[in-house]
Each structure stands twice: as structure tokens, then as C-alpha cells.
Amino acid sequence: MSTRLRVASLLAAVLPAACGGVSHTIRTDVPAPRSIAVLPFGGTADPELREAARSLVQSRLRSQGYQVAEAAWTDRLLSEHGWLHDPVQFDPDALPVGPAIAALGVDALAVGTNFSTSSFNVLILRRQAFGGSVQLRLGDGTTWWSAQHSASTLGGFLLTSGQVFEELRAQGAHGTPMATLALVDEFAGDVAGTVPAQKGTERPSAGPALSAIHMQHGPAVAGLERIVVEATASPGATVCCDLAPYVEGVPMVAQAGRPERFRGSHDLPAGTTIGSIAVRARDAFGRETRAEVKP
Amino acid sequence: MRAVASACAGAAALLLAGCTGVAVDVRAEPELERLRAVGYRIAVMPFQNHAPDEGFLSSTLAPVGELIALEGGGSATMRDRIGPMLHDDVIAWLAQSEFEVMDPWTAATLLTHAGRSAAEQQDPARAVELARELNVDGILYGDVQRWNRSYYVLQSIVEVALHLELIDGGTGKRLFHTTRTESIGSGLTGGPTGYVSVATEPLAGLRGSHLLYLTRSVARHAVTDLNGGMLGTQPGPLTPRLSVVALAKDHMGPFRKGERVDVIAVGSPDCDVRFDVGRLRVDVPMRQTERHADARGERATYIGHYIVDAPDVADDLPLACTIQRGAARRTVTSRYRWDGTLALDGSLSP
Numbered sequence: 084m085s086t087r088l089r090v091a092s093l094l095a096a097v098l099p100a101a102c103g104g105v106s107h108t109i110r111t112d113v114p115a116p117r118s119i120a121v122l123p124f125g126g127t128a129d130p131e132l133r134e135a136a137r138s139l140v141q142s143r144l145r146s147q148g149y150q151v152a153e154a155a156w157t158d159r160l161l162s163e164h165g166w167l168h169d170p171v172q173f174d175p176d177a178l179p180v181g182p183a184i185a186a187l188g189v190d191a192l193a194v195g196t197n198f199s200t201s202s203f204n205v206l207i208l209r210r211q212a213f214g215g216s217v218q219l220r221l222g223d224g225t226t227w228w229s230a231q232h233s234a235s236t237l238g239g240f241l242l243t244s245g246q247v248f249e250e251l252r253a254q255g256a257h258g259t260p261m262a263t264l265a266l267v268d269e270f271a272g273d274v275a276g277t278v279p280a281q282k283g284t285e286r287p288s289a290g291p292a293l294s295a296i297h298m299q300h301g302p303a304v305a306g307l308e309r310i311v312v313e314a315t316a317s318p319g320a321t322v323c324c325d326l327a328p329y330v331e332g333v334p335m336v337a338q339a340g341r342p343e344r345f346r347g348s349h350d351l352p353a354g355t356t357i358g359s360i361a362v363r364a365r366d367a368f369g370r371e372t373r374a375e376v377k378p
Numbered sequence: 379m380r381a382v383a384s385a386c387a388g389a390a391a392l393l394l395a396g397c398t399g400v401a402v403d404v405r406a407e408p409e410l411e412r413l414r415a416v417g418y419r420i421a422v423m424p425f426q427n428h429a430p431d432e433g434f435l436s437s438t439l440a441p442v443g444e445l446i447a448l449e450g451g452g453s454a455t456m457r458d459r460i461g462p463m464l465h466d467d468v469i470a471w472l473a474q475s476e477f478e479v480m481d482p483w484t485a486a487t488l489l490t491h492a493g494r495s496a497a498e499q500q501d502p503a504r505a506v507e508l509a510r511e512l513n514v515d516g517i518l519y520g521d522v523q524r525w526n527r528s529y530y531v532l533q534s535i536v537e538v539a540l541h542l543e544l545i546d547g548g549t550g551k552r553l554f555h556t557t558r559t560e561s562i563g564s565g566l567t568g569g570p571t572g573y574v575s576v577a578t579e580p581l582a583g584l585r586g587s588h589l590l591y592l593t594r595s596v597a598r599h600a601v602t603d604l605n606g607g608m609l610g611t612q613p614g615p616l617t618p619r620l621s622v623v624a625l626a627k628d629h630m631g632p633f634r635k636g637e638r639v640d641v642i643a644v645g646s647p648d649c650d651v652r653f654d655v656g657r658l659r660v661d662v663p664m665r666q667t668e669r670h671a672d673a674r675g676e677r678a679t680y681i682g683h684y685i686v687d688a689p690d691v692a693d694d695l696p697l698a699c700t701i702q703r704g705a706a707r708r709t710v711t712s713r714y715r716w717d718g719t720l721a722l723d724g725s726l727s728p
Contacts, residue, residue: 135474138473138474139470139474141473142469142470142473143466145481146466146470146482148483155657155660158657158660159658159660161657162657162658162692162695163658163692165691165692167656167657168656168692168693168694168695168696168719169656169694169695169719170656170657171696264598265594265595265598268470268471268598269594271470272467272470272594309685323661329665330663330665331663332652332661332662332663333662333663334659334660334661334662334684336659336689336690338687338688338689339688339689346687347687348685348687349683349685350638350683350685368481369481
């Protein structure tokens with residue numbers, strides 16, 4: 084193959100991808116969801132970039148007026164149901180949408196798939212891209228909205244010979260973490276911009292309920308005694324306790340058959356005097372309630 | 379000959395300075411870093427728009443249509459949409475920062491119910507009152523100061539400028555301000571390579587993609603300024619590190635009810651270190667048990683444990699530790715994974 088032909092083939096492959104906007108579809112015959120849980124994004128892109136994209140899409144959807152569940156809350160519930168093991172290897176397509184929506188208590192799931200990055204720079208031609216697909220899937224399995232997009236920068240002296248200094252600057256920025264992050268931002272902004280704004284969402288203002296905090300000491304074993312804290316909180320909340328002044332954030336777990344009753348355990352040296360016990364309950368949307376008792 | 383070379387170099391430098399550029403006027407009070415570290419909750423007020431009318435990018439500039447289509451906004455004028463657009467961009471990036479941000483919808487609703495007019499919400503002199511009403515530590519104000527283009531036949535410039543200002547809700551003191559102006563020049567200063575490009579590049583420089591790029595860039599960089607020079611996804615040289623993350627004790631089979639998952643980590647001293655068992659149980663606390671002198675600097679050992687309860691049933695869970703300076707929930711966190719997975723089965727007795 085001659086050099087000219089190779090360059091032409093490369094251009095033919097790169098240019099259509101670079102010129103593409105957001106390709107999206109939306110169902111107008113079904114009501115728009117109000118609350119959304121954004122799942123971990125799948126694909127071959129670096130896990131940190133996928134997580135950044137997820138976080139930015141969440142923020143954008145929230146700005147559009149949707150109630151968007153916190154990522155940690157979503158991930159915990161997915162894990163508790165056995166649907167999420169390792170976020171890095173999460174395959175969103177394998178998730179049963181209906182049961183997951185019921186478990187998470189939201190109207191729709193934002194499912195991100197096929198996230199990938201690409202980058203090359205041979206001076207005369209350079210391209211860096213970040214892209215993937217995002218869908219909003221409803222409980223009945225239908226897709227209310229979907230978008231496919233690749234945010235990219237395309238340049239090189241071959242294409243931008245009209246602005247040499249500009250291209251020199253761009254060559255210096257190519258592939259830097261900030262340039263990559265800018266592409267992720269561009270992706271999230273472009274994609275979320277095609278989701279219609281949700282203006283009718285009512286947002287509850289009160290945090291989760293929290294009461295009946297109780298602590299007990301287990302028997303001392305090998306110089307340690309087990310402190311067990313129990314509390315009643317709104318089912319589904321993320322609950323943890325602080326044993327002041329020694330430890331903060333011991334996870335508390337909803338008990339089988341009693342989703343409102345949470346229990347957390349922690350070992351401390353036998354005879355440790357605990358100043359106070361604080362329990363914090365956080366709901367899907369980040370509202371937090373805290374209660375403190377003396378042991 | 380040398381004089382000619384110097385003149386050429388000077389001209390090149392001048393031209394480079396005249397094209398795409400960034401101008402920043404930023405000031406952060408010394409206490410802001412400490413406040414960020416301990417956790418600082420802010421509310422972001424609606425942004426003002428004081429961009430000059432002359433050369434204001436309006437809908438008469440056709441290429442900007444793509445931007446309008448992307449951002450939505452109903453029948454509002456272009457000028458009315460720019461403030462909310464940059465406001466949303468800033469909010470999105472604040473999620474990557476150390477600040478905890480009050481939900482903008484909740485803040486707007488509370489202030490409306492309190493009878494606060496739009497002018498009052500945008501007036502920094504009322505920050506203390508607003509912070510008290512919203513129960514936040516500080517109020518962030520924004521003002522779009524440039525959203526303009528200039529076209530001089532052989533040169534065009536598109537520029538966006540954003541001013542951010544953080545007022546402490548307790549004292550009314552201005553903790554931070556930045557005025558960031560970013561521009562893209564096209565034409566002569568870009569280094570055209572032919573007669574045709576001299577004529578076409580200034581026009582091409584007015585395309586909407588430049589404006590969109592600048593809008594996002596200004597918002598991202600302004601929040602980076604506010605966050606002390608980096609965002610959550612960009613660990614810097616001072617970011618604490620861990621060199622060892624492991625299970626403290628070998629364990630065969632799944633961890634059963636009442637058993638402890640003991641985790642050990644070694645890394646930068648005096649940090650907040652926690653571990654995650656997959657995404658099932660996260661932010662489990664660890665405590666520093668000893669410090670070691672090391673040729674590469676002092677290091678510390680951290681240990682922590684999670685006690686398995688009956689509902690904990692999961693397998694193939696990765697183990698990861700996070701380390702951050704200070705205990706604020708949003709400070710820059712580094713994550714390290716253990717090279718292995720573990721299983722929990724709380725339904726089994728030990």
C-alpha cells in the first residue's frame with residue numbers, strides 16, 4: 084500500500100468519528116422518570132475515567148432536575164443483592180433491570196456501556212477520544228432514552244496547517260490528564276444535555292428516621308471485647324456508628340427479616356470506656372440524620 | 379543576524395501570547411485549605427451575567443446554535459441561559475472537589491420559601507444571612523463577565539470569563555475569589571500558512587465548538603482554583619500514598635458470621651485510612667498503630683477490621699484501602715487495591 088493510500092485510509096477512518104455529535108433517541112409515549120440510579124459504567128476505558136464519567140453524568144442529571152441516588156448507596160444495594168462484585172469488571176448488561184429497579188426504589192437505571200478511550204499522535208495527525216453509550220432503562224425493560232457519543236479532539240499539522248501556533252499548543256496538551264478529563268467532561272455534558280429537563284420532581288426534605296440506639300458489650304476474648312451497637316432507621320438507609328473517641332464509621336447492617344433494624348460490631352481493648360455513641364443514617368439522595376447517646 | 383533572530387523570536391512570543399490565552403486573578407485566604415480539609419459545606423447561588431453587550435455572542439451568530447440546542451432552556455434568551463449553564467458546569471465539577479455542595483434545588487426552594495428575591499440571593503453582602511438560613515458554611519457566588527467575540531477580518535477572538543467568589547457564612551469574610559478569562563484567537567496570531575487560511579481562519583474561529591470548549595474549560599479551571607489547584611481525580615505530589623494493602627491474616631474459605639476481616643496498610647503517616655470490602659461495606663475505619671523511619675520518608679502502619687454479620691453474603695469482592703489527609707469526606711482520596719478477592723458468608727457460623 085502506498086504512503087498516500089495509507090494516509091487516506093487513516094483519514095477516512097478518523098474523520099467520521101471526529102465529526103459525530105450525540106446520537107440519541109427518546110420515547111415520548113411513556114412518562115419521564117423522576118428518580119434515577121446511575122450504575123457503574125462498563126467498558127474497556129480506565130476504571131477511574133469511567134468513575135469520573137459516572138460522577139459527572141450524575142451531577143448533570145441532577146442539574147436537569149432528576150433525583151439521582153448517590154453512587155455509594157446504589158453500589159451497596161447492588162452488592163447486597165449479589166449483582167455487583169468488582170466495580171471494575173461490572174457488566175451492566177448482565178443486570179436484571181426490573182428486579183434492580185425494585186430493589187433500588189427508583190424509576191429508572193442509567194446504564195453506561197462500551198466506554199473506551201483511544202489516543203494517538205503522529206504530529207501530522209492526532210486524535211484522542213472518550214466515548215460510550217448511556218441508556219435510561221425503565222422497570223418494564225424498555226429504554227426511555229439512550230445516547231451514544233464519542234467526545235474527541237482531532238488535529239495535527241496535516242489538518243490544522245492554517246494555525247501552526249495553535250497546533251503547537253495542542254500538541255503539548257495532547258493526552259495529559261487534564262485534557263483527558265476535559266474529554267470526559269465534554270462527553271458527560273453533551274450526553275446529559277440530550278435528556279429533557281425534569282421540572283416536576285418533588286424532593287422530600289426530611290432525612291431518614293433514626294431511633295432506639297442500643298449498645299451492648301460482648302465477652303472479652305484475648306484482651307478484646309466486642310461492642311455491638313443496634314439502631315432503628317429507615318429501611319434501605321446506609322447506617323454507621325461512631326464509638327467516640329476511638330473509631331468513626333463502623334458499618335451497620337440491616338438484619339434479615341427486619342430491614343429497619345441495623346447492627347454494627349467492633350472490637351476494642353477490654354475495659355475501654357466509650358464516651359458516646361453516634362449513629363448516622365444516610366438515604367439514597369444524601370440526606371443524613373445523626374443521633375448521639377451516652378452508653 | 380543575531381538581531382534578526384531575536385526579533386523573530388520576540389515576534390513569535392508576542393504572537394503566541396496574543397492568540398489562545400488564559401488570564402487568572404485568583405486569591406485564596408490561608409484558612410481556606412484548612413477549612414476544606416475539615417469539611418466545608420457550601421451553597422451555590424444563581425450566577426449573574428455582567429458580560430458586556432458589545433460583541434455579546436447572541437443567537438445572531440449561527441454556529442452557537444449547537445450550544446443552545448445542547449443546553450436546552452426553553453424560550454429564554456441566550457443571555458438568560460448563560461448564567462444557569464455555567465452554574466450547572468460549576469456544580470458538576472464541585473462534585474469532584476473537596477467541598478460538600480448543598481443540593482441547588484433544595485437551596486433555591488428554601489430561599490424562595492424564605493422570601494428571598496433573586497437579587498438578594500446574588501448579593502454577597504447577604505451571605506451570612508443566607509448561610510444561616512441554609513445551614514451551610516459558605517456561599518459561592520458566580521458572575522459571567524465575558525461571553526464575547528471580536529472579529530477584525532484577519533483575526534477573531536472568542537472569550538469567556540467567569541468570576542467566582544466564596545464568602546464564609548460565619549464571618550462574612552471573602553475566603554476566595556477568582557476571575558478567569560480564557561480566549562481562543564484565530565487568524566494571524568494562530569500562525570496561518572497561506573493566503574486562504576489568513577482569510578478563513580478568523581471566520582472558522584467563531585464556530586460554536588470553540589465557545590463550548592471555553593465554557594467548559596473556564597468552569598472546570600475555576601473550580602480547580604477553588605479546590606486549591608487540583609480536583610479529585612488528579613492526585614498531586616502531596617497526595618498521601620500507601621505502599622502495602624493486604625489481609626492481615628490468611629483465611630481459608632469465606633468469612634463467616636462473627637469472624638473478622640483484618641486489614642493492614644502501610645503508607646503516609648497521620649492520615650485517615652479506611653478500607654472497602656467491594657462496594658458492600660465501605661469506609662471501614664482503620665487506625666494508625668505505629669510509625670517507621672524510612673529512607674523515603676516516614677511511614678505508618680494502619681490496621682482495621684470488619685466483623686461479618688448474618689446478612690453479609692457475597693463473593694469475589696475486591697479489597698481496597700483509601701487514604702486521605704484530614705477526615706473530611708470529600709478531600710482528595712487515593713485508592714489502592716489488594717491483589718486478590720474475598721468472600722463473605724454470614725449465614726454460616728464459625
